[in-house]
Amino acid sequence: AAQTMEQLVSLCKRRGFIFPGSAIYGGLQGTYDYGPLGVELKNNLKLAWWRANVWEREDMEGIDAAILMNKLTWRYSGHEETFVDPMVDCKSCKMRWRADQIAGKCPNCASTELTEPRPFNLMFKTQVGPVPDPESFSYLRPETAQGIFVNFKHVLDSTSRKLPFGVAQIGKAFRNEITPRNFIFRVREFEQMEVEFFVKPGEDEAWHQKWVEDRINWWISVGLSRENLVPYHQKPDELAHYAKATVDLLYRFPHGLEELEGIANRTDYDLGSHSKDQGSLGLKARVSPNGHSTEKLTYFDPETKQHVVPFVIEPSAGVDRGVLAVLSEAYAEEQVKPAPAERLKPVEEALGAFLKSVGRNEKLPVEAKNALLAEGERIAGALGERLASMTGLLSMPGAESIEVAKKLRGQVDPVVDEFYRTVLHFKPRLAPIKVAVLPLKKNHPGIVGVAKGIRRQLQSSGSMRVVYDDTGAIGKLYRRQDEIGTPFCVTVDFDTLGDGESASSKDTVTVRHRDSMTQERVAISELEAYLREKMA
Ligand code: ATP
Structure with missing residues (x-):
């Protein structure tokens, strides 16, 4: 694993995983851009999550809601009032910090002369429509969750789901963090992968526990090691206003043990807050009176013939923190x-x-x-x-x-x-490039022709990204592919053409394995099936 963040930052920039945002204009703090390899890695991580949480389950639907929402959403979700961090100014160097992250001392100049903490709302406000009227504003969503809650009835009515069931979503979220830092760990624009899992009241605690286990296992399936994942049960005074219990999954990042995902039992707070006629719903959570909603976000239980407000279990993971964790875990410098x-x-x-x-x-x-x-x-x-x-x-x-x-x-x-x-050492599924096809000699028409043909053929299978690379000698090419995590290199040489020493190697290629650096001879006709099996 990586020892320092610098190792990752440097590799990511050098090889095109992640670049600092708007760099040619001096950058924009808290923003990063994913490059040619980064976008593949991130897409693969999101796809792995979607597969496990939507396709492979029988109790899940997906949605993709808008980033801009009616501003009332953020009033009744509680964000306008409570989505704040405590901010302090350093009286000496004038830098601003999040009070709970600096232990009473300015990280810039070490002064302890700080102002009293005051609340700072993290939502980005934005004007909606051409008229600059003080009421025509909304916020960029600070979490994807609310898009799921406001669509609860739509999903229920269009799918006829029975409890328990969940709705999954992956999308951008924005937070005006006071001090973005640690590369893509804390940024102002990021992505979340969230599930809102709706259950009958009373079944919430068992489902909460089950989700914590499921999520740990999923992170292991994408390459994180169990020792680097630490479930942390939040203490009562740390819980968000809506939560009955929250387990943070902490990961040993290069900068320390920090949150990768939060798994919260949000009770009936969210559906209750966004409902009309709240008095008739028998809510367990304390919600603000809602005078605007046009719906009761309830579920009709066919067994008891009663309307209930489901409890919600929410596993909420950061895509960017996931990418950082996967990169960090996979990184190695080896002799x-x-x-x-x-x-x-x-x-x-x-x-x-x-x-x-x-x-x-x-x-x-x-x-x-x-x-x-x-x-x-x-x-x-x-x-x-x-x-x-x-x-x-x-x-x-x-x-x-x-x-x-x-x-x-x-x-x-x-x-x-x-x-x-x-x-x-990425899991093959996550690797940005699955196979690199390399010609032993880049100017030999026979070798080049066969190599390009293999690339086209493998690529047309549609299940893996395959590249052709002839930008160096073979040893150098292997190192370059190792460095970006390509699990397989396929080399076409004179034996492939039948011009080598062993005539029996005709129409075979060398497959070189990233982790063991061992090589095997495989028939071209069996190559696709061979690689597919190793990739599973
Ligand atoms: P933190 O305490 O680190 O600020 P949080 O508890 O506010 O995080 P949640 O509101 O639980 O975070 O959001 C769910 C997930 O979204 C987090 O576990 C994290 O992976 C991701 N996330 C939250 N804020 C950021 C950010 N500023 N940059 C990148 N990812 C973030």
């Missing part, structure tokens, strides 16, 4: 073979020179300087094992401005390429 001391020595010396020049560089911002020095020292401390991170070190902000970095790079890269690799 491929031992590097002899005489090859390491020049690198060690060059690293020393690099660190000295960073220390002397006046133009480098203090933050970048400290990060570079810390990372450099970490590598220097254990050069043998940690050499692979040097590639990351050299692409850290500020590093490229230094002449010495370029020289260092020239010395590091060949050693890293030969003795180390960075690899993403």
Whole structure:
């Protein structure tokens, strides 16, 4: 797994997983853009969630609701009043912070002179329609859940579902976080994967427990290890106003043990809050009187012949935090073979020179300087094992401005390429690219023709993303595919054409496995079935 966030940030930028948002204009804090590989990874994660939570269950429907909703939604959901974080200002450097995240001390200048915390509402307000009338506004949704609650009757009436059943949704949510940080962990625009699972009152606690187990198992199925997942039962004073019980699934991210998903028992609060004639519903939750809703969000129980307001169990996961967790868990820097001391020595010396020049560089911002020095020292401390991170070190902000970095790079890269690799051990299902087809010689018409044909044939199966790559020598190509987590490389060589030493290898290719780095010879005619089976 990744040891530091910098390793991931650097790999993500270098290989096109995730970029800082609007970078050419100096960026926009709390926003990130998913690049060519990031979008594949994120889509694969969302698809895995949708499969497990919608297709493979018999008690679930999906929806995709609008991001903009009537602003009354946010009044009755309680967000206008209570969706706030406590904000403080540092009296000394004027930075703003979330009071509950900084333990009484300004993280920027270490001053303890802070203002009293005051509530800050996290919803983004936006004008709706062309007339700037003070009433024509709404909010960008801060959670996807409300889109499900307001559609409860529509889904029920159009599907004739019986309790218990759930509604699933994946979509964007927006929060004007006071201090976005830790890469894509806390951002202002993100995606959620949420289920609202409706159950009979009284059955809620058992279902809550079951969902916690289901969700842990799902995260394991996409590659997270059980040891890095910690269920945390919120204490009564930590619970949101609507919740009877909440279990946070914490994950050991590179920056610490933090929430990946929340699984809440929201009682009958939500459906009750959004209903008319609340007095007639026998609600358990305390809700504000609703003078606007036109519906009673109830379920007619055919057995008892009574209308009930279902309780809601809500597993709510962040897609971006999921992507971060999966990346972090999959990341590894591995030694491929031992590097002899005489090859390491020049690198060690060059690293020393690099660190000295960073220390002397006046133009480098203090933050970048400290990060570079810390990372450099970490590598220097254990050069043998940690050499692979040097590639990351050299692409850290500020590093490229230094002449010495370029020289260092020239010395590091060949050693890293030969003795180390960075690899993403994704589950094949999540890998952005499933198969890379590589020609042993990029100018050989026979080899190229067969390789391109294999790419087309595999791609047309429709079940996997397949690329053709001829941008380097074969060893280099394997490393590049390892680094982006491609589980299989298919190499076409002279044996494939029947021109090699062994005539029996005609019409076969080499399949090279990412994790074990072992290779097998497989007949082209059996390739698709072979890969499909390994991918399942
Ligand atoms: P936190 O305490 O970390 O602010 P939360 O408890 O407010 O999170 P929920 O309201 O429970 O979060 O939202 C459900 C999920 O949505 C979270 O578990 C997380 O994965 C994701 N999420 C919430 N806020 C953000 C954010 N600012 N950036 C990225 N993901 C987020």
